[in-house]
Amino acid sequence: MxxxxxxxxxxxxxxxxxxxxxxxxxxxxxxxxxxxxxxxxxxxxxxxxxxxxxxxxxxxxxxxESKERIEPPCVYYTKCGGCQLQHMSYPAQLAMKKEQVVNLFHRKGDFKETTINDTVGMDNPWRYRNKSQIPVGLSHDKNVKMGFYRQRSHDIIDMDECLIQDDQHQQVMNVVKQLFNDLKVSIYNERSKQGLMRHVVIRTGYHSDDLMIIFVTNGKKFKQAPTIIEKLLKAFPNVTNIKQNINKTHSNVIMGDESITLYGKDKIEDSLSEVTFKISDRSFYQINSAQTEKLYQLAIDYAQLSGDEIVLDTYCGIGTISLSMASQVKHVYGVEVVPEAIADAQQNATLNQLENTTFVCGKAEDTILKWQQEGIQPDVVMVDPPRKGCDESFIQTLLTLTPQKIVYISCNPATQQRDAAMLQEKYKLIEITPVDMFPQTTHVETVALFELK
Missing domain, CATH: 2.40.50.140 (Nucleic acid-binding proteins)
Structure with a gap:
């Protein structure tokens, strides 16, 4: 009792x-x-x-105290919900993330034989985020506050510094905050649904140092934009584009469907594993570039490519994995439901002169069956789904397609374990490697290799 x-x-x-x-x-x-x-x-x-x-x-x-306890270096750590593990030494964070995967696959799942490797960590687990989405609000004394939400709330903690963001993002944020105050920019209020400025989103190219600043507004009219642009260009000479994204929906979704380029190019450029990518304001692009290169290399190593393979990249996005593999295979077919992402993937293939690629917009399971009818039989299928994992119909399609290898990248090991249980009908789960894409937080990404029985 x-x-x-x-x-x-x-x-x-x-x-x-x-x-x-x-x-x-x-x-x-x-x-x-x-x-x-x-x-x-x-x-x-x-x-x-x-x-x-x-x-x-x-x-x-x-x-x-545990010998793994450390003093969190961030002054906002106890209030802010952005990080959860700063009180834990970095080796202990990596061990905890491996343990999470061991728990799911060895203890709760039927995968006792599967090798689970140590978590691949970072040399310097700070300042890694190449994209920051910063909410904007007003304090009680009507000053602009910008920072991140208090744990489990929509209360903004006003911050001057965040230790997991790219250093430049912080500087941009502080200049923008001052400009909003000086120019009396109207600030959105979540309760009343009134006001203009909702978020500031900043993206940087890890290798290119391109800098994109996006103002997310609750409407089109942004009269202080010319002054703000002029001041930002003076303060940050590497700004390549400034955009306004219009989001009039009153939901938790940060970006709306309409974007206007206020200054510069439409997209920033960056490279991953020697492939150049153009990235738009709403493209999905991995947040931690240094770890993404390790993650993709692991996935390519698992595929054990000889150069003659036909590879299917499902959930391909803007083609980051497809194009990283293209020079090592016969042909890559990519499929994705977001039309803008496919347009970006095609453009990125042309940019890198990778002609052995085909990108199609559609649901993975439907497109795969259509390709199969056309006689395309993949040797390797790359799978990188959202947090909810794969649809059951997609897993069933993979089981009828029977590629020799499936390399499954996951940002949620719990749904990966569920999907692995369905794939077990025809596939053996050989090996899993956790990768720490988000140090100081509880998130863990994994790469898993399945081979046809």
Missing amino acids: NTIQKNDIKDGEVIDLTHEGHGVVKIDNYPIFVPNALIDEKIEYKIIKVKKNFAIGKLMNVKQ
Whole structure:
């Protein structure tokens, strides 16, 4: 019988971590999840929420610290929801991410034989984000605030610095904030749905140093734009494009469907593994370029290419994986449901003079079957779906297509494990490597190799 009450103060020892990085303490097998607590720590905590199967605690005092505990370098860490693991040493973060994958595949899943490698980390796990999406609001004294949301809320923490963003983004943010204040730019209010400026989005080219600044507005009329552009170009000579994105929907979606180029080119350029990409304001492009190069190299290594292969890249986006592989195979076919992404992929193929590529807009499962009827039989299928994983109909299509190898990149190992269970009918899961694409956060990306039985 559970006798735990809200506001109880308890002592305990942390025996495990959840996939969100919360410490796990147990009282008579009843788990209490305590954010910011680490394994092996003796802690004092306060019960703040009691549910039937678990409780949530708040860390009050660490009586015996883990050797992996470090002082978070960011002054906003305890308030901001952007990072969750800054109190944990980087080697411990990498170990936790591997453990998460081991837990899903070896313990909960039927994949005891599968090799799970150590997490591929970064040499310097800071300042890695090449894209920042910064909400804009007003403080009580009507000053503009820009930063990131408080944990589990839409309350903006006003920030001067964020240690996981590209350094330049911070400088741009601080200049923009000052300009908004000086020029009395109208700021959007989530509650009243009134006001103009909603977000500022900044993108940088990791290798090119191109800089794109996007103002996301609740309407078209942006009368201070010419002055702001002039000041930004003076402050940041590497700005290649300034855009306005119009989003009149009152939802959590950051970008709207309409973009206007206010200055410069339409897209920025960057390269990954010696392939050049043009990236528009709304293109999906991996946030951490240094780790993306490692991730794609792993995927290509898993495919064990000889040069004669026909490769299918499903969920191909702007062609980042397809074009990284193209020089090493006979032909790559890419499919994606977003028309703008396919247009970008085709343009990127032309830009890099990679003629052994075909990109088609459509649902992966329908397009694959059409290609199969045309006699196209892939040797390797690359899969890189969104967080929700693959549709069951897509998995069934793969099972009828029977390529020799499937290389599955995932940003959500839980849905990858579910999909792996369906693929087991004909495929053996050989190996998984976790890759740390988002240091200081709980996210983990994985690359998995499946071979036809």
